[in-house]
Structures are given as C-alpha cells and as structure tokens.
Amino acid sequence: NAGVTQTPKFQVLKTGQSMTLQCAQDMNHEYMSWYRQDPGMGLRLIHYSVGAGITDQGEVPNGYNVSRSTTEDFPLRLLSAAPSQTSVYFCATPSYFGDGTRLSIL
C-alpha cells in the first residue's frame, strides 16, 4: 500500500526465536501503530507511537517490543516467539496500512 512498507511479507520461526518486523513510512507522519489480525478477532492494537521517541502499549502488548528512533521507522520485535503469536501483523499510519507480515511460529 502507498506510503507504508512492511518486511518481510512471510516468515516462519521456531518457538523461542526472536525477530524484528520492519515498518517504514514515507509520509512523515507522527502517528504509527502495529496491529495483529487473527480469524474472528478483527485487528487488535499491539503498540503505537505518537512521534519519535514516544511509544505506548495497546490492547495486546505482551511478548512484543517497539522503538521509534526516527519518524520513518517503527520496528516490532518478538522477544521469544510463541505459537500464540502466529498471526498477520499490520503496521499503519492514520490513513494507510501496510500489506502485512504473515508470521508462523512452529
């Protein structure tokens, strides 16, 4: 989608592994968010940021860390992957969502 780029598009991890989901935007927007989407659950907010250096927890933050060192980038870190974190992850600005990262934890 225009303006928000997520990498990778697909990833398979083993339980206990760590990884970082990348998100970059080119709209110079202050606000960015991470969501996970699970069947029948809609989209749930993990973490969000209102500007560089400022982050806050959403509805389901456990097991995830974020940082916002620049306006453009908002990476999401899985500290020790668990099967319950198998999901599709979306990064967003107020107007645009990325196309998602499909993550499977074995």
Place this chain on the structure above:
Amino acid sequence: QQQVKQSPQSLIVQKGGISIINCAYENTAFDYFPWYQQFPGKGPALLIAIRPDVSEKKEGRFTISFNKSAKQFSLHIMDSQPGDSATYFCAATPSNSGYALNFGKGTSLLVTP
C-alpha cells in the same frame, strides 16, 4: 474487552441492493470513526470516516450514519456491486491518542451477481 461491537458477522446482498453494517461503542472519548475495506491478502484500506459533529457523511456510494446519543454508527453501501465483496471493519479512537484504533471484528460482505 471489545470496545467496538460490529454486526452482522456476514452479509449477502444482491447486486444493486443496499448493504448495511452496524457498529456500537461505549467510550465517549472516541471522536474519530473510520471504516476500512479489506480484500484477501491485503491490508485494510481506509474507505470513509466521520467525526461526531456531523450525523452523516457520503462519499460516492458509501455513506456513514452517526448517532451520537445512541453511540452507534453504520456504513451503507448503495447500489452494491460484486467488486464490493470484501471484509469491512469499523473502528473508533480518541484522535488525541495517536489514532490508535479500536476495531470491530469485521463483516464479510458477499455481493451476488
């Protein structure tokens, strides 16, 4: 706790008909109410949004109706087309919270030819 409740879960409409999806919320701090359309394998796309100072907003075939006193809002898709078949999500947020959205669980819309 689901802060935004959406219904129905699924909807089948004939081509040319009106699709109606409803949402309700409790948090009176919410002041921005967007609707998103999502196709399989893609991220949600912002369709239309409303703020509580107006009761209706129309963009093309898509209309949001907003009832502040009832804390409800709805999406109407007029002259529904097969290309409208997608999952629709309502959301709500206090806009001073960085647009951190609270989503409904979604409605799967199928428009039949």
